[in-house]
Amino acid sequence: MQQLRNTPFHERTSALCQPQNWRKWAGYYVVGSYEHTIDREYWAIRNSAALIDVTPLMKYMIKGKDAANLLDRVTTRNIHKMSVGQVYYTAWCDDEGKMIDDGTVARLDETTFRLTSAEPNLRWLMMNAVGFDVHISEVSDSVASLSLQGPNSRSVLKRVCESDVEGLKYFRLMKNKLGGVEVTISRTGYTGDLGYEIWMEAKDALKVWDALMEAGQDYGITPVGILALDMTRVEAGLFMLDVDYTSASHAWIEAQKSSPFELGLDWTVALDKPGYFVGRKALEKEKKEGSSWKMVGIEIDWVGMEALYAEVGLPPQVPGTAVRASMPIMVGNVQVGYASTASWSPLLKKYIALAHLEKPYYELGTDVRMEITVEHHRKHAPAKVVKLPFYEPEWKKK
Amino acid sequence: MKTYDTIIIGAGHNGLVAAAYLAKKGKKVLVLERRDMVGGQVVTESFGENFKVDSLHAGGTLRPDIIKHLNLASHGLVVDTVRKPFISLQADSKHLVFDADPAKAAESIKRFSEKDAANWIPFLDFMNKVSRFVHSANAAIMPRLPKGFNASEGMALAKLGINVRMLGGKNMMRIIRGIPMTADEFVDEWFESDIVKAAVASLGLHGFTLGAFGAGTGYTLMHNWANRGGMSHVSVQGGIGKISEALAGAVRLLGGEIRTNAEVKKVVIKDMRASGVVLSNGEEISSGNVISAADPKHTFLSLVGAMELPPEFVWNVQSIKMRGSVAKVHLLTDGKHGIPDGTVVVAPSIKYLEKAYDAAKYHQISEKPYLEVTTSGNVVSIHFQFAAYKLKSGDWKTEGAKVEKIAMDTLAEYFPDLKPSIVNRKVLTPLDLETTYGLTEGDLNHGQLMLDQFMFMRPIPGWSNHRTPIDNLYLCGSGVHGGGGVSGASGRNVVKVLK
Structure with missing residues (x-):
């Protein structure tokens, strides 16, 4: 039997993970969320600085x-x-x-x-x-990685790194020293925010974690699990393998490939x-x-959804985490595609989804309807094809 | 810079057949040959004074339609019309002689089994039908399964189906059943004497790294029978090299060019399209098409380069089984070798053949080998199996002497006068086959003709129609369908698919 492994940060992350909400990721246990609700972690990514263990990346x-x-x-x-x-x-x-x-x-x-x-x-x-x-x-095992994301991430790094990260441009990397150990810092991430990924030898993992947590205290640094990350990546219009597309190397049928x-x-x-x-x-x-399919963003119309819930006497309900499920998308009575991940965006105050639509329905502005389940009944909420990403702060690339 | 419609890499018989057909169509062709002589495997060479031998193949004929189309008789090609006997050596010197005259052969078989003698003529009749099937299959361009095939590929296959069906329902079934059989099972359906069975079954092993109990040797037996047109070799007057010389003559007469001492180092590829070649001296020659008569492994991994090809294609090419295990021992004698005229085999029993093959399986040299011997005046040529290309211990720089010794010792048991008659000798190891004749791993067939490497799986599945992932680059050697043995089928076929 395959044994899931702990990442080199486990000693720290396990002590902090209150709900024992562990997720499997590429053969590792990682924290789903550190608290019973993920709101604080989500807002850390968008408003302060989030520290995420992304070691399981291959x-x-x-x-x-x-x-x-x-x-x-x-x-x-x-x-x-x-x-x-x-x-x-x-x-x-x-x-x-x-x-x-x-x-x-x-x-x-x-x-x-x-x-x-x-x-x-x-x-x-x-x-x-x-x-x-x-x-x-x-x-994969010998290099550990941490993702530091959020508008305060630069300030945290400036405090703790030996060389200044001020000049580090979007999608560039630099060698640096942090907590007394050699690291590589790249200005990358999976949140669509200002953010960095820090690459280090697995043996140095805890030193780097501790140094960042200490330096980030004044900047609201917060350990963040992958559930909050999942919400932000949808806002950023970033898709995920095995959720939003299937690898050609293990698709069962041609139609599953992208x-x-x-x-x-x-x-x-x-x-x-x-x-x-x-x-x-x-x-x-x-x-x-030309392609016969296209992945696009869709925004579900709040007023339209409200009406569907009102029919059964309920206020609109939205999921608390990103929903990884296939949700049919209709035009008229014809299915023209499906959404693969949907999420409530606390920041945009919108229900959004990554959707795969057939030609010509993937054009911006197209009116579609997405299936939602209202009190056990399938309904179709009006939605519109919009430009990706849903959210792109000015400081992302600055 | 001079440019050509088509450059053909390698002046073996298939390369020359392709060149001649293209030249006949008015195309400007250039054949480039690495060695200083044309012919590839189909060569007669001198290894010393009065020591001229058919280096690799003791005999062979091109398909009759090819000889006729290219008017090879006018270029000096005379094929012996008298078929010499096929003789299986016996310890008591009462050899089993398959004479070309079926009645005489039956007479000799009778000494081993009355029943087998009675079955000989019906068997010959069946094998004639088999030959028609094999030639007709080899004349068809194989569809690119499993990718599906276009209308013309479908037509070729339908035609083949009709040809097989015309052999009669019972024969059709028997041929289809025979393909995956072992040579042992194949002959067992006709004969009871182990001696008779082994003699016939040996044909299924000739040139292949397979034993008499190996699946698919039913097919290779049929394949070799068809190419030989029977059991014994048909020798060519003046040596088998005359075939290549006649082909080269035809190419030149039709306006084609042939350059020897011109080794191709690289196929020039731009945007996944072949546009010429670079020679080892750096000379670049451009052309509309490039056809490689070299084996698929050498063509794709060396001349093209893996980096120009899709990864799964490369993976498949790397996986082509070459596994050569043939060595040749040529002896110049004073004429008193005592070996009778014909195709003489050391194949005393089915188990002997299988044990000889075991050596190849374990990367060794057979201590008791399967030999096929032909003589031409004072020269004795021995085809030796099995001598594994990849040896478990020792290497081919020194092990040639061992092959030579085993071959001579084995034959001397039947012909005690042989050893004292030897004046000069030449051994060709599997490594020589690779370095001198350009055969990867010393495989005469450019890839074993195994069940998973034949027909529409030759050279690899999905690429059985001479085309390659590189536009304007085609294959025409033994490694594509039609190939394996001397017939010219793959050289003929490539011209049909060329743009």
Whole structure:
């Protein structure tokens, strides 16, 4: 039987996790929420500074003369355009142009990259590395990572880091020293807010946690679990593997697979880069012919939903966490798609969802209806296709 | 810079057949050959004074329609019309002789089994039908299963189906059943004498790394029978190299160019499209199409490069089973070797064949090998199985002597005059097959003709129609369907699918 493991932060996180609300993530136990309700954690991300254990991310080090060539072949982005210290968000596909996974690529030096992913990709990387002068190693267990997110995150880091993070731009990284240990800090995250991810040796994990918690005290630093994170990533319009799309490597049927275009990742597909990359022919074809699906944001109309609840004498009800379920989306009496994650946005005061709609219903402004269950009965609440992200604070990239 | 419609990599018989057909269609073709002579595996070479031998194949013929289309007779190709006997050596010197005359052969078989003798002519009749099926299958372009196939691929397959059905319902069933059978089971349906069975079954092993109890040797037996047109080799007057010379003559007469000492290092690829080749001396030659007659592993992993190809395709190419296990021992004698004319085999029993194969399984050299011996005047050529390309211990730089010794010792048991008659000798190890003849892992077939690597699974599933993931790059060697043995089928077929 597979034993779930504890992350290197477990000694701290377990002491703080009041409801014993543990979640499984890539073979690890992680905290779902530290308190019985997640409101305080959600607001920490949006208003102060949230400290999130993201160690379970899969991490690979790719080194060697052909490291850039390999990643350029595997991912959809033009890796050769990347400078040292830069981070790219990217998808990677099978040769039919269907997404296998998505993650970040960080160029640590000219010939060294770190790739993160949601699921194991070592075999896929090895299969692609035939003929390349490259060394691939998985460092998922030996590298621990913390995500520090929220408008105060920079101030916290400025207090505790040896080198100033002030100049660290969006999707860039720097080497630094924190709590007496060497770390890498990237200005990345999964919340759509100002935020950083801190990468360290697993053995140094507690030192970094303690230093951040101490430095962040005056800035409202709050340990945050993945349930609050899930709400903010929906607001940020960020999708999740196995929730909002299925990896081509374990889809049961063709229809379960998605292309990067269908998930709105057009901007990550560098069809102008030279030579072969995995999925190129299929992606070129889809680009030319247009996608039959598109992931979009939808906003459920509050007044319309209120009326449905009023029919049974109830005030409108919204879920307290992000809902990971498939909810049919209709136009007239025809189903034109489905929502894969819906969430109440406490900040926007809106019920929002990530939805997958068929052509031509994915155009901005389209009026649709999403299925909701009102007192055990299926109803359709009016909604509208809107631009993603739902929420983007001005300080995200500043 | 001169440009061509098509560049063909490798002047083996398939490459030359493709070149000749294209030149005949008025295309500007260039054949590039790494060695200083054309022919690939189909060569007659000199290994010393008066020591001219058919290096790898003791005999063979191109398919008759190819000989006719390309008018090879006018280029000096004379195929022996008299078929020599196939002789299975026996310890008591009362050898089993399969004469080309069926009645004479039956007479010899009778000494081992009356029943087998009576079955010989019906068996020959069946094997003739088998040959028609094999040739007709090899003339068809295989559909790209499981991706589905287009109308023309469907037509080719339908035609094949009709051809098989025309052999009669009973024969059709028998052939289909025979494909996955072992050679042992296949011959067991016809014969009772182990000696007769082993002699016929040995054909199923010839050139393959499989034993008489290996699934699919029913098919390889049929395949080899069809290519030989019977049990014994058909030798070519002046040596098998005449086939290649005649083909080269046809190519040149039709306006095609052939360059020897021109090793292709890389296929030039831009945006997943082949546009020419680079030679090992750095010369770049451009062309509309490139056809590789080299084996699929060498073509994709070396000439194209894995980085230009989809990962799952690369994975499949890496998984192609090559596993060569053939060595050749050529002996120049003073003429008093005592070996009769014909195709002479050491295949005394089914179990002997299987045990000989066991060595290959365990990465060794057979101590008691299956041998096929032919003579041409003073020269004795021994086809030796099994000698595994990948040896458990020792390496092929030194182990050639061991193969030579075992081959000579084994034959000397039947022909005591052989050893004293030897004047000169030449051994070709599986490593020589790789380095000299460019056969990855010394596999004569460019990939074993196993059940999971034949027909629509050759060279790999989904790519059985000569096309490749690289536009304008095609395959035409033994490693694609039609290949395995000397017939020219895959060289002929590629021309049908070329844009």
